[in-house]
Amino acid sequence: MAEAASGGGTVQYIQHHLTNLCAGQCDPVTHKATGFWALHLDTIFFSYALAALIMVVSWRLGRSLVSDAPSGFQNFVETIVDFVAQQVRDTFPGHNPLIAPLALTIFVWVWLMNFMDLIPVDLLPVLANAIFGIEYLKVVPTTDLSATFAMSLVVFALIIYYNIKIKGLSGYAKMFLFHPFGKFLVPVNIVMTIIEELAKPLSLGLRLFGNLFAGELVFLLIALIGGTMFLAAGFFGAMFWGGLQVLLDLGWLIFHLLVITLQAFIFMVLTIVYLGMAHVEDH
Amino acid sequence: MNITVTLIFQMIAFILLIWFVNKYLWTPVNAMLEDRQKRIADGLAAAEKGKHEQELAEKHAKETLKEAKTQAAEVLAQAEKRASIIVEESKEKAQIEGDRIKASAQSEIDQEVSRAKEQLRGQVAEIAVAGASRVLGREIDSKSHDKLMKDLIEQI
Numbered sequence: 001m002a003e004a005a006s007g008g009g010t011v012q013y014i015q016h017h018l019t020n021l022c023a024g025q026c027d028p029v030t031h032k033a034t035g036f037w038a039l040h041l042d043t044i045f046f047s048y049a050l051a052a053l054i055m056v057v058s059w060r061l062g063r064s065l066v067s068d069a070p071s072g073f074q075n076f077v078e079t080i081v082d083f084v085a086q087q088v089r090d091t092f093p094g095h096n097p098l099i100a101p102l103a104l105t106i107f108v109w110v111w112l113m114n115f116m117d118l119i120p121v122d123l124l125p126v127l128a129n130a131i132f133g134i135e136y137l138k139v140v141p142t143t144d145l146s147a148t149f150a151m152s153l154v155v156f157a158l159i160i161y162y163n164i165k166i167k168g169l170s171g172y173a174k175m176f177l178f179h180p181f182g183k184f185l186v187p188v189n190i191v192m193t194i195i196e197e198l199a200k201p202l203s204l205g206l207r208l209f210g211n212l213f214a215g216e217l218v219f220l221l222i223a224l225i226g227g228t229m230f231l232a233a234g235f236f237g238a239m240f241w242g243g244l245q246v247l248l249d250l251g252w253l254i255f256h257l258l259v260i261t262l263q264a265f266i267f268m269v270l271t272i273v274y275l276g277m278a279h280v281e282d283h
Numbered sequence: 284m285n286i287t288v289t290l291i292f293q294m295i296a297f298i299l300l301i302w303f304v305n306k307y308l309w310t311p312v313n314a315m316l317e318d319r320q321k322r323i324a325d326g327l328a329a330a331e332k333g334k335h336e337q338e339l340a341e342k343h344a345k346e347t348l349k350e351a352k353t354q355a356a357e358v359l360a361q362a363e364k365r366a367s368i369i370v371e372e373s374k375e376k377a378q379i380e381g382d383r384i385k386a387s388a389q390s391e392i393d394q395e396v397s398r399a400k401e402q403l404r405g406q407v408a409e410i411a412v413a414g415a416s417r418v419l420g421r422e423i424d425s426k427s428h429d430k431l432m433k434d435l436i437e438q439i
Contacts, residue, residue, distance in 0.1 A: 062308055144289065150293030
C-alpha cells in the first residue's frame with residue numbers, strides 16, 4: 001500500500017509542480033487552463049519581475065557609465081554587450097540598429113528566465129504557499145509555451161516585416177513561388193517555403209520550451225529521491241538516498257547551467273540568423 | 284500547456300523590454316564603447332606623434348651639441364693661435380727693446396769713449412807742451428803757439 005501511495009504521491013507531486021497559477025478560463029479541479037482566456041499569473045509575474053530587474057539595472061548602469069576606468073559590474077555588462085555585438089557582426093549581413101539590442105534583450109532575458117530553473121524546485125512554491133497561500137506556482141517562465149512563443153512570434157513578425165521591407169512585397173511573394181526548386185514546381189515551392197518559414201518560430205519556441213521543461217522535470221525527479229529517503233528503512237538508507245539526491249542535484253545543476261546559457265545563446269543566434277536571411281536580397 | 288492569453292502579455296513585455304534595453308542600455312553603452320575606442324586610437328596616435336617629435340628633438344639636440352663642440356674647438360684653436368701670436372709679438376717687442384737699449388748703451392759708451400779720448404788728447408797736449416817747454420827751457424805761450432798746439436792735438 002505504501003508503494004501505491006508513494007506512486008500516487010509522486011505523480012501528484014510532479015503534476016502539482018507543472019501546473020501554472022491560473023486565472024480566468026481554468027479547470028476548477030486540475031487547475032489547468034481550459035481555453036485561450038486563461039492567464040498564467042506566475043509566468044507573467046516572474047518574467048515581468050525579471051524584465052523589471054533588467055530595466056532597473058540597465059537604467060542605473062546607463063546613467064553612470066564610466067569611460068576611462070570601468071569598475072566591476074560595468075565590465076561585466078560591457079563583456080556581454082561586446083559578445084552580443086560580436087555575434088551580430090559575425091552573422092548579420094548589412095546594418096540594422098535594431099538587431100543588436102534585440103539580440104541582447106533575448107539573451108539576457110531568456111537567460112534570467114532560464115536561471116529560475118536553478119533555484120531549488122520546491123523553495124519558491126513552498127514559500128508562496130506558506131506566505132501568500134498560493135497553491136500552484138510554476139517558477140520558470142520559459143517552461144510555459146506562452147512565454148517562449150511570445151518571443152518567437154515577435155521575432156517571426158520582425159522576419160516578415162523585414163522580408164517585405166527589404167525585398168518588397170513582390171520579392172517576398174517570389175520567394176514563396178520560386179524558392180527551392182525554381183519556376184517549374186511552383187505549388188511545391190509554396191508548400192515548402194511556407195513550412196520553412198513557419199518552422200522558424202515554431203522551432204524557436206519549442207526548442208526553448210522543451211529544453212527547460214525537460215530540465216525542470218529532471219530536477220523534480222531528483223527532488224523525489226528525498227521522498228524515497230523517508231521511506232527507506234534505517235539511518236544508513238536515509239543517508240544513502242539523501243546523499244544521492246544532493247549529488248545528482250549538484251551534477252544536474254552544473255550541467256543545466258550550461259544548458260540554460262546555451263539555450264539563451266541559441267535563441268539569440270537563430271534570431272540574428274533568421275533576420276539576417278530576411279535582409280539578404282537574393283536567396 | 285495550452286497557449287493562453289498569457290502570450291499577449293509576454294509579447295507586450297518583450298517588446299517593451301527590447302525598446303527599453305535599446306534606449307537605456309544598448310545605445311549609451313555602445314556610444315561609450317565607440318567613444319572609448321576612438322579615444323584610445325587618438326591616444327595611441329598622439330603617443331606615436333610624441334615619440335616622433337622626441338626623436339626629432341633628440342636629433343636636433345645632437346646636432347646642436349655637435350655644432351657647439353665644433354665651435355668650442357674653433358674658439359680654442361683661435362685662442363691658441365692668438366696666444367702664440369701674442370707670445371711671438373712680445374718676443375719681438377722684447378727683442379726690439381733689447382736692441383734699442385743695447386744701441387743706446389753702445390752710443391753712450393761711444394760718447395764716453397770719444398769724450399775720454401778728447402780729454403786724453405787735451406791732457407796729452409798739455410803734457411807735451413809741458414814737456415816741450417821743459418825741453419826748450421822756456422814757456423811756450425799757449426796763445427802764441429795755438430796753431431801749433433792744434434796741429435799737435437790733431438796728430439795725436
